[in-house]
Amino acid sequence: MHKLSKSRLKSSKISSKNDQRGSTLVEVIVAIFVMSFGVMALMLAQINSVNVSINSANQSEVTRAVQNYVEEMRAKSKISITETEDSNGSKIISVNRDYSSFQSADCKTVLNVNIVNGSVSSCSISADGTIEVKWGATASDSSFSYKLQAGQE
Numbered sequence: 001m002h003k004l005s006k007s008r009l010k011s012s013k014i015s016s017k018n019d020q021r022g023s024t025l026v027e028v029i030v031a032i033f034v035m036s037f038g039v040m041a042l043m044l045a046q047i048n049s050v051n052v053s054i055n056s057a058n059q060s061e062v063t064r065a066v067q068n069y070v071e072e073m074r075a076k077s078k079i080s081i082t083e084t085e086d087s088n089g090s091k092i093i094s095v096n097r098d099y100s101s102f103q104s105a106d107c108k109t110v111l112n113v114n115i116v117n118g119s120v121s122s123c124s125i126s127a128d129g130t131i132e133v134k135w136g137a138t139a140s141d142s143s144f145s146y147k148l149q150a151g152q153e
Contacts, residue, residue, distance in 0.1 A: 061114060077097040079095060099150055107131070
């Protein structure tokens with residue numbers, strides 16, 4: 001009986017070693033699978049970060065172009081001075097700027113906006129000096145807009 005229990009003990013050791021080898025292989029496969037999800041998550045975060053950076057650069061570019069053109073509009077606008085009287089007889093002098101000469105059908109060319117991975121969808125300059133630019137990214141459904149009025153002080 002003593003011999004029988006030793007042989008059972010040996011066979012159980014052999015089978016546990018074989019079981020351990022198979023289980024280690026499964027553990028490695030599961031670890032690689034879990035790690036691949038982590039790497040994919042990092043890749044998606046990196047892609048999102050790049051998109052946010054591009055959108056920020058585009059917004060800065062549009063803002064720069066519009067503000068430069070607004071400065072030009074303020075410097076070259078037609079100015080008219082009107083004098084009126086209020087109910088007490090005091091004179092009121094008003095200075096008005098006319099931006100109508102800056103209305104352009106080809107606003108995109110005038111502003112010269114360079115959008116990365118996107119395009120300007122609409123651009124307008126109104127008679128009161130308001131410039132509005134709308135643009136979107138080609139890779140996503142994101143759309144952005146920027147509006148500035150030349151008459152604002």
